[in-house]
Amino acid sequence: MLEIRNLHATVEGREILNGIDLTVRAGEVHAIMGPNGSGKSTLANVIAGREGYVVTEGEVLFDGKNLLEMEPEIRACEGLFLAFQYPVEIPGVANLYFLKAAVNAVRKYRGESPVDAMDFWDLVHERMELVKMDESMLKRSVNEGFSGGEKKRNEIFQMAVLQPRFAVLDETDSGLDIDALRVVADGVNALRGPERGFLVITHYQRLLDYIVPDHVHVLVNGRIARSGGKELALELEEQGYALYNEEPGRARRAAA
């Protein structure tokens, strides 16, 4: 489903990703772990197509199509979703209206007519329950004045409404208390299925107690240092990143 081959990427001229190879098949959940500054978020942003992240070598294929040639909105319409590490506040754009615009953009791309208002409302309500979101959040501006936990829940809520085929969760667990973490994990687990792939990026093993991955990769200095099963996460929890981290945070330091 997602194939990353020898991916090198720079930010402001500095090399952050240093040759990543990773394949995620439909139905699989992969976790990417790693110390601060190892390139985890860069990987997420490169996949989503954020400006300023320059791929210098390698390729990313999404169902065999060259993802890197697509505009960010085309990637989304093709079924890719990024849950942001720092969801953006957009004053003046109501959450519900924003979601509807997104759903209709994807439908238009697929050649479908705009969503029926009643169907949309039903879908929204069903998904709201999944992430235990209050209806009042629909009328508020996107993420404006939301707490950290509400913002992350809103990301999962959007994912649940848009139902992407592949989702990247960029440190969705950071800053969450245990209840919020459960809600986020429940949302993800409800969407798990044979047709859908996930890349869960996290600094802590904690999230993986709730979202149990099929594969775990350790990212160090912009490259995958080790891959394994879910037990690798536990090992990291015990031993930390020190084993892999001869030059801790090299990328982050270089970027500073």
Next chain:
Amino acid sequence: MTAAAPVLSDRHRPAFDAFMANRREPDKLSRLRREAFERFEALGWPTRQQEAWRFTDLSALQSLALQRAADAPVEAAALPTLDTAIHRLVFINGRFAPGLSKLTELPERTVIASLGQVLAADPQAVQNQLDQLPGLAQHPFTALNGTFWEDGAFIYLLPGAVLDHPIHIIFHATGGDTAVYPRLLVMLDDGARANIVVEYRGQGRYLQAPVVELSIDDGAVLEYHQLQEEAPQAFHLGGIKLQQGRDSQTQLHLMSFGGQLARTDLEVLLDGEHASCMLNGLTVGRDNQASNFYVRVDHAHPHGSSQQLFKSVLDDKARSVFDGIIHVRPHAQKTDARQNSRNLLLSKQALAQSNPRLEILADDVKCGHGSSTGFLDPNAEFYLRARGIPAAQARAMLVYAFANDSLNAIRLNPLRERLARLLAGRLALDSTEEDLTS
């Protein structure tokens, strides 16, 4: 009526003489015109060396020899309507057009008429009320209006009169290098309430230089909406004088969309305790449009409140100026005065200027001002695009969101909806109105 004589050129005096030679009106009005003309002659044409006109480029206007506009037919279908407005006054080239107006079902204790109609029926009423409000004495175009005005709208509510429906006033100019000087006189006696929508519009090249006098007595409430949608080649140089009595409340919504050069000078005098005034300005500019608001709010009594929010959205080489003064007199304690200007630039060549000023002579007041100018937030744009929304639509959504709270402050639904459509259309960012407003 007069032959075509220049009413705005270096030969002002002959133009004035020709204009006056044909007027039949009470001596007092002629005297007011003469005084206004002398004021204009003393002030002269504004130059950019003058502080008040430093940022207003009048050279394109000055190069024209504008004529008095002749009567011209305008089809009713060419003019906008407002669903809920029962009372409608239309002026073509500054002169009343009874055939396009609707003044039936007038409520009691209320006069809604053209100045010409009132002059014919009760000349004293016009003589006693016109040019009575202080302010804008240094404004040359207000002086020109005082000289050359021909007609206008006259709205007078007796104490306690309440109008349920908005009064819709349209000033339409037909162009051909003409100068038009519309008038609007609004008097709300104690406790009266009214809701007014004024539209400036037209075709071709012309100048509209209106003067609006709003006299709001104790406890009266006015909602005033001004939609400046002049033709792309037109000039708009307007003056508004607002005087408020004790416990009065006003909301002024000033929407600037049209014209190559538009400027509104507004002078507010809060002339009674607990008077409150809300100013909601929005400029939407593109191409080479320039739009200026010059605002002075004078707190003359304690416990007054004034809230100003002026926004602009500028594309291409459009420019906006907001110049605002809050003046608090020494004994106007407990004043609450806020002023905010926010500008969104859609192009690197657009320019927004903000000159907020406080002159506070009392010591127990809450006053504040703020100003911000910036481009669209690239993070917000990326966020929308990452959800599948095309770049152009994402930008339009963000611009619309920026301007929308200015529209949301307008309580008059049909007008707000029309403005929302106008705004969506003006964004011209490959998005349908449906994309933005549904």
